[in-house]
Amino acid sequence: MSSHLPQLAAVDRRLLEQYLNTYCRETACFDPRVISSEADPAALRTQFTAWRAAGLMPYLLSFAPADIQLAGAFSHFSAIGYHRVAPFAWIGRKDSRDWQPLNDAAPLIDMIADALPSGCHQRRERLKGLMHNSVDKVRRFHRHPPPAPRSAFVAAEQGLRFGHIFHVTSKASDGFSEQDMQRYAPELGASFRLHYFAVAAGLLEVRGVNRKAMPIDPEAARFARDLLIDGEYRLLPCHPWQADYLLGLPEIDALIKNRSLIALGPLGEVAWPTSSVRTVWLPAQNLFLKLSLNIRITNFVRNNPTEHVTRALDASLALSLLPPQAREQAAFQILPELGGQTLKLADEALRAACAVVYRQAMPAAAAEQIQVLAALLEEPAEGEIPLLKLLRQAAESGSQPLDQILVRQWWQRYLDVSLMPLLQLFADYGISLEAHLQNVMVAFDQGWPLRGYARDMEGASISRQRFPFLEQLAADSPALYDEQQAWHRFQYYVLVNHIGHLIACLARTGLILENTLWQDTAQRLQASGLPLAQQLLQQATLPAKANMLSSFQQQGERPSWVTIANPLHQFQR
Template sequence: MPENVAERAVAEQLSDVRPELAGRYGAELPDARAAVLRRLWRGLTYDPLPWVARRSGGELELTDGRRLSGPVCDPFATDAPVKAVELDGSVYAHPAELMRALGFAGFAAELAGSVASLALSRAGAPAGPGPWEQRVVDGHPYHPCCRYRPGFSVAEELAYAPEHRPVVRLALAPVADARVTGEWPERLRDGGRVLLPVHPWQAEHVLAGRELQGGFDARPLMALRTLEPDAWPGVHVKTALSTRLTSSVRDISEYSVRGAAVVSGLLADVAGRLDGRLHVTRTLAAASGGSADLAAVLRESPSVHADASAGEEAIPVAALGRRDPAWVAEFARLALPVGLRMLELGVALEAHGQNLLAVVGPDGRPRRLVYRDLADVRISPARLAAHGIPVPPLTGRIVTDDPVALRRKLFGSLVSGALGPLAGSGPALAAAVGPVVDALPPSADTEALRSAELPVKALTLMRLRDEPGDAWAVLPNPLR
């Protein structure tokens, strides 16, 4: 039954818009609480939180003298829900109540929303496997805000979230003086004006009152604000969505629009040196109406890099779920050399399970890789130049020669964000991927991958601190 304001609000709205789901939603709440508590407990156990003085197994001593205890945490586990933890003798089964007791009311509200939305996702997801892009019901496997969607009503979640498999109508916003990079298509022009696709949530909550024209139908992908138009094969449309999902506000910055074509061209060039093992979805065009709230990116669909006539599919790694050890090892033998070679050449990919896709044949085995969403890669001018690759005119956050920053980007995403969920546990990851790492040719980057500590994003700390940007934790490295 609902235990807090967020859960009761979803229950009340559900009784109005989808009353047939109310019973199922209530039944899903206990497991949703345990699933979010598992993600939170991982962060409390491993993130460098300034108010945790000491850790030993499942015991945490806080700087104020209180003690927090729970099960010993496998940071790579994806199917080990945490039913409860204990804070100074009081037992907490709800992650929001635990964080409220620890003094973090704002984060507690986010966790309450994540639990309620996760239960709704599980209750409302249609039966049957569905398209690969829409099979991930639970969201990020390690983020405690895995299904946090502030500002979305129940009706909007059901209408727009991919796990519910809706068709979404994108409106078009005419912009007379848009900033455009790449070749903006004629179908999205109106005389001298550019027509920017607008997500309906954005149209109602952020751009209310702005002139909009009739648009087109599209289906939301795993990223929710990126959609596949029904009548525009081979293209994906990334829209601005000015709300926080998991860690970030999902608008589209002027910086991203300005550099989109250059970054796309560079990554395609570098990936072209990998003998066909990796394809990068090109950014076809990007445009902005003068703010991060009104912008869109058009990019290739990963499906253009899979031969449907040969039975191939391009499948997001996150949609594959837990795999048997032999499959994980085979995938690692493909993905690790590709990621390390790109890193050596000067590009650190954020190759987590949403950005990285496996092209599989009819036998289900991985044949090659596709990478999408170029906004958060890291580019090293020094490494590019050392390999005779022309250094593009880029500045800002994606440019760095710091080997620690470059390795964090790749290792923290590929190992923790892709291989970890495929293996499903630390021991399984060590057994399947450890021998693959042992067999890699020597290099400074490979030796860093074999080190005692593995960098991962400190997802809980990132939600608790005030400053923007990534924060990092270190895990005992199962690949050592």
């Protein structure tokens, strides 16, 4: 084997990191580091020694049943598994001297998929296809960066090039052509007008939270005023890709022919697709629309099934029953859904394909202070993590050095706008929000966390045991969960996916250790006096969603879960 060490390209290093970390988490290989030199593969012994001398941590990961191994080194080892890999790796067999350098991340696709335990060839090939699709999209986004965005908020929403760090199909979009990507991909800076349908009033199903009417784009309403004037028709917005899809269906064609449905074409305000691809921002209307897209994005077809819409609207109704200060605080605000619309059809697949959910947004002026957390924490292929810019601003605003002291102060303020209000909401009212990285937005003032925002109520879960207004919701509401289930989801979405990831990212700046921030978090939880905070400190493990296994096993509503060590546990008193 040559002593020359080929370097992976920057994009491939990040893909290697994403795939390796996901595989390790979901196969319970939490620490693949090779601590003892006696365990070094004979062919790599010299290299392992050199890595250790350079302060790197060699790892060795096996992929059964092919008995292939991946060798490389970590430059940062994370308590939640967000390890940083050095930009090189080798592939070989344990007792072989024929190890080959990994030149790009693509070979990992077959290695990972073939190692997953299942005899189903079709599922394996489907996963491989989605992984290749995702890798191709990531490369595409890096080859062709978008033009300068119109605003900092849009830049953050459309700035995700890699996506979920613990997902092997994070950027898959199975169904978009190259032309579709140019028109609709947020990563390429897309913006477009929505396609509007005029729907016969008797055909449109509308549910507004607290019976509120749905907002209407004034420009679209002016165009369709002759149809709307006597109430015979109402407007239904649709993603333009989805409109083309619907217009190709015979059931929709029949409605068009009998004028129950009139295709009006692109109208109204320009919409900006966000990090979720099918949710768009309409700044002039202070509105988000969660549109249907019959495209497989990551591992789900992203339309709006009735159960999903009902859950989102029931959760928003539940929030409306709380005291105003529980929903909107100086440090934290929830952006609820306002209602939903679809066609009154017996076919559930068609209903899901036509449904749209209306969501409150923040005023456009306030948006310029706000960043989507996922974009703030995504480490680019080259250059520094955007989080570091905020920390510099915070240091400059107070004429402080950018050091551990400042990061700890910053972290205390961050907990004020995130973990603590979210935990208090669940403790008091049993409402657990799906506050993962794409559903959380934060306003910053001179780099300091000012206010947190939570959006997308479709993932909310309400504890039947804690919610004080249970009689106001249908007994079979999909938003209602047993206490254990709702608490389980809180632990993952808020603590693991959100808080844990941000702690890991702060540590990756080199300014502070993860352990220090976990200790500070434990002390803050301890000081809250909440019994649930004590429970978080006492349990040895936390749940983590297994996105790779769920995609492989084609599980949607009931994903697979794994457990990881709880970094808070060591600080219990």
